[in-house]
Amino acid sequence: MSEKIYIGVDLGGTAIKVGICNEEGQLLHTYEGPTETEKGAETIVNNIERYVRLIVEQSPFEWEQVAGVGAGVAGFTNVREGIIILAPNVGLRDLHIREILEERLGKSIKIDNDANVAALGEAWGGAGKGVDNCVCYTLGTGVGGGIIIDGKIYQGFSGLAGELGHMAVVPDLEAIQCGCGQMGCLETVSSATGIIRMAKDAVARGERTSLALVENIMAKDVFDAAKAGDETAIRIVNRAAFYLGKSLAAVAVVLNPELFIIGGGVSKAGDILFDEVRNVFAKHTPEPVQKGLKIVPASLGNDAGMVGAAGLFLRS
């Protein structure tokens, strides 16, 4: 048995998810354990090591078959040096994780940020399988992005390519400030946070909406209300879709991709969101650039991070 396997680690604030992939990007085994963020960097690193060894022991594979271990981290990473610069949710800063894990595991290690790794996961083993050039959006608390060129993550000049959540798409007059300090970022309207804010604002303004009866509004409540015909909710979903569609249109003339993959919690809204995104995109993109291009939902869900992290070895 000499088949090579690739291990992907999705390092989050609550859980560390570890997966084993084959060369085709198929997720064969998974293991999930607590991060124990509160116990600090030493414990977190110990946990990663332990879970990686555990998953291989529990699998039919031998340790020798492990070609490498990749890790995706929610935060800023220095991909070349293998350093976690700042991962606020995991409580890590300036951690030379590649060096440390290579010594402990005796395997080659690669890291990248969660948005890039999720994009690669979808491109390698998910909705983008077989496609060379695609762009992924992850609509969650924020809006993350990843650019896949020739099957690989495109990093750009300083590793910041694909910061799609911070495209300034909202016109100055109706822009609000983003967490990044800039005005009018896509993230302010098309993330779960943005949708919830718009819903709360509407309720506070006294709009006649079923959302006024919801105690702690979540993005899903807004989608459910929109599906039920609530006009305020429909307007909010359309606004999130409008700026997302405009952003896709801008990306399309730059990169001329074959595929847009939209993932993250907000993408679960389904047709009510996708129909409008496709509408807006069609209206703002030259026809030749639209030809053959598809806009599809992500297919791996929460597994994208593990798959993409494993993929760092074949696809970076």
Next chain:
Amino acid sequence: MSEKIYIGVDLGGTAIKVGICNEEGQLLHTYEGPTETEKGAETIVNNIERYVRLIVEQSPFEWEQVAGVGAGVAGFTNVREGIIILAPNVGLRDLHIREILEERLGKSIKIDNDANVAALGEAWGGAGKGVDNCVCYTLGTGVGGGIIIDGKIYQGFSGLAGELGHMAVVPDLEAIQCGCGQMGCLETVSSATGIIRMAKDAVARGERTSLALVENIMAKDVFDAAKAGDETAIRIVNRAAFYLGKSLAAVAVVLNPELFIIGGGVSKAGDILFDEVRNVFAKHTPEPVQKGLKIVPASLGNDAGMVGAAGLFLRS
């Protein structure tokens, strides 16, 4: 003498410009002759062949030193197949130019469109020398774009990457229709054509502006008036700069380039344009993405096409 040389052909509606470059992208010799568009494809091809042979004869190089001949064409090209699909200004359609020229010249031939080739010229031997990842805008009659990744032209899924003139940057409410059929393209405001249109509209509206005295307004008149303090002209230049800056900001979060190169006739406006573009860009781009990034004027002027066409051999 065994040094290799690279020949670049800039095929325009009026003139065919041919240049010889060395391996460093330095333009050593040039030759320019009429296209004779009105005489049809056969004559145009004959002219290209003749000018290419002529320039080598007149140079100190031997025919054997020619490593290849590249051509840039204003129009739609099929790069892979070496076909000019449609070049309206040159009067060519469905011309298998690679096949024809390879047979006639006995040399390897490559083609691409004028915007891509100009971008490569600047990246290889102009303002982008030494930079791996840059994005070029050519502000002329229209707005062209070219994306350079790892020193090479990035084509995208169907060869349409870098169609930056057709980014829909103008909000729907103030958008006008572009030649491409779409509303609000960058080209409608930041091209020479767009600037002239805005100036004529202002005069037609009866605005108090020195431009009212100009008989046949050109973009340069608008820049001169703006430099002299004419408020209408300043507003027009700022509007062209505003949407150009917004477009740069959108490209920056997608590609995280090291350099933006702005060329074409409109770029000759100089500081009055560049200062405002840099201002708008700084306001609409996340700080980390701005770090180390420069926005500079193109340096090769009308030679960019020849240099880039020659560069197709080392850089594509």
